[in-house]
Amino acid sequence: MNLFNLRRPQPSLDDLTADPAQPPRGDNPSSECLMASVERPPQVFVRGQGSWLWDSSDRAYLDFTQGAAANSLGHSPTVLVKAIAAQAQALINPGSGLFNRGQLNLAERLCLSTGSDQAYLLNTGSEACEAAIKLARKWGQLHRGGASRIITASGSCHGRNLAAMSASDCQSNRFEPQLPGFAQVPFNDLSALHAAVDAQTVAIMLEPIQVSSGVVPATEHYLKGVERLCRELGILLILDEVHTGIGRCGSLLAEQQYAVRADIIALGKGLGGGVPVAAVLARGKACCFEPGELDGTHHGNPLMASAGLVVLDSVLNHGFLEHVRDSAQHLREGLNRLANRYGHGEPRGQGLLWGLTLSDDSADAVVKAARYEGLLLSAPQPDCLLLTPALTVSKANIDEMLLRLARAFSRVHTAQLQCRRGIAV
Incomplete structure (x- = not known):
């Protein structure tokens, strides 16, 4: 089920490489008192269930980071x-x-x-x-x-x-x-x-x-x-x-x-x-x-x-690791199809730990474009995406992730073309 069917204007490359400076409006506390140890997006997340996270604006995100792979059973099992x-x-x-x-x-x-x-x-x-x-x-x-x-x-x-x-x-x-x-x-x-x-x-x-x-x-x-x-x-x-x-x-x-x-x-x-x-x-x-x-x-x-x-x-438990291996094959095959379609490298990894090497250093832009699409990913390197879903992830969740990632790739590709045209002019 698509819980987050977001439609926004195509962003520029600048939009995709820098989040807004101010967090979303509402009753969120200020981040000024928190030491800036890592870069974070402006959203404030308030609840999670399985493979999904919701922010303080009640917007849903499909989470394929799962707390840097810490949430092995998903959110709040x-x-x-x-x-x-x-x-x-x-x-x-x-x-x-x-x-x-x-x-x-x-x-x-x-x-x-x-x-x-x-x-x-x-x-x-x-x-x-x-x-x-x-x-x-x-x-x-x-x-x-x-x-x-x-x-x-x-x-x-x-x-x-x-x-x-x-x-x-x-x-x-x-x-x-x-x-x-x-x-x-x-x-x-x-x-x-x-x-x-x-x-x-x-x-x-x-x-x-x-x-x-x-x-x-x-x-x-x-x-x-x-x-x-x-x-x-x-x-x-x-x-x-x-x-x-x-x-x-x-x-x-x-x-x-x-x-x-x-x-x-x-x-x-x-x-x-x-x-x-x-x-x-x-x-x-x-x-x-x-x-x-x-x-x-x-x-x-x-x-x-x-x-x-x-x-x-x-x-x-009986069948759990078999589910991981089965989901892993489904994810790997889907990532291979996406990589071939958009000219990226083959995915690397095992089980439900995968990296997708990109054809350029656009990983940060893809991560931000994916967030536009309600998908959470991370980028360990400028040319690599990291996917660490819950070990309980369903094939339906994987298919939904692939759709959103494809839209993110399209957003970045469109923004890159606009930048090149602007430079040419």
Whole structure:
């Protein structure tokens, strides 16, 4: 059903690359007191359901960003709302120094479902990556003569904590001090990785799919080669599955798609279904943290854990991952048709994590044109669109998205032609 059939005059290219300075009128609070940490559109969103969001003007938007892939079950799923409400009435946060049932249940469920030996619950994917780095270096002290150097891939983005950012190649790192002990080599280049490993190397840390670089998947040959190298040299393999884990790629973990097995895994984003929940998983000798080496005021509190349990149970339910894979094929085929029609590149990704490479640097303009059409997308790179719908997205929602995206492409194409004609005149 088309809930948002918007018709507006064709905008100019300037209209598509800059939102109005003032937010919509109404009873919205001012944004002046909010630090300008990221660029945001002027709309103020007030409610959501499934794949849809509504702003304060009661305008509906089909959401194919889902909180940067955090809302794995969509907006305000009933099962999650009920679980959080029930837990809030019983116990919210007894303190990180005390056990609670939700914490123990989620840690056990994560270990059993992923074949891990230990899990620690945190708030964000950045914290999970930082914990993975600390854990690897602790292992290096115990088992590799104090080795602490970690090799990552250029184009990676492992979070926004200092240690995680030092391991990353994000644009947002440009104002941050970098910690020593990290080295970067080209992604999907086994030879460069071999050459970079030395006696001080304790681990190789990779994303199965580099989302911030424009949704660039690791090749199977590369990731299996990395695992083999780690085993031969006796160093750890860390997989940052903050973006790719918890069903996003059509399996519980992306490592299953590649038939590899990491020693340490960082999880985040979709684990809480929109609630800030993350985890670091460890296997074998990598389980070496001792009391006092990880702590956080909100880590593993019952409210967060209840959300994580609901999401994990939902993803592991019979037929759920099959639905993700089926929806993924439908989405990929639709994106291929659109790309061919408008002369763009082939979509890249797995499951319900897709990037569409454009023929020019018009991604921001397409995102804004899509918003005219009631469709929410994001652009990790100037020439790439990112689509991360809810794992529960329907084929009808996908078809509606493709229609709106096609209209957005047409808007941008028309605006570009008008600009060229204006320049020619």
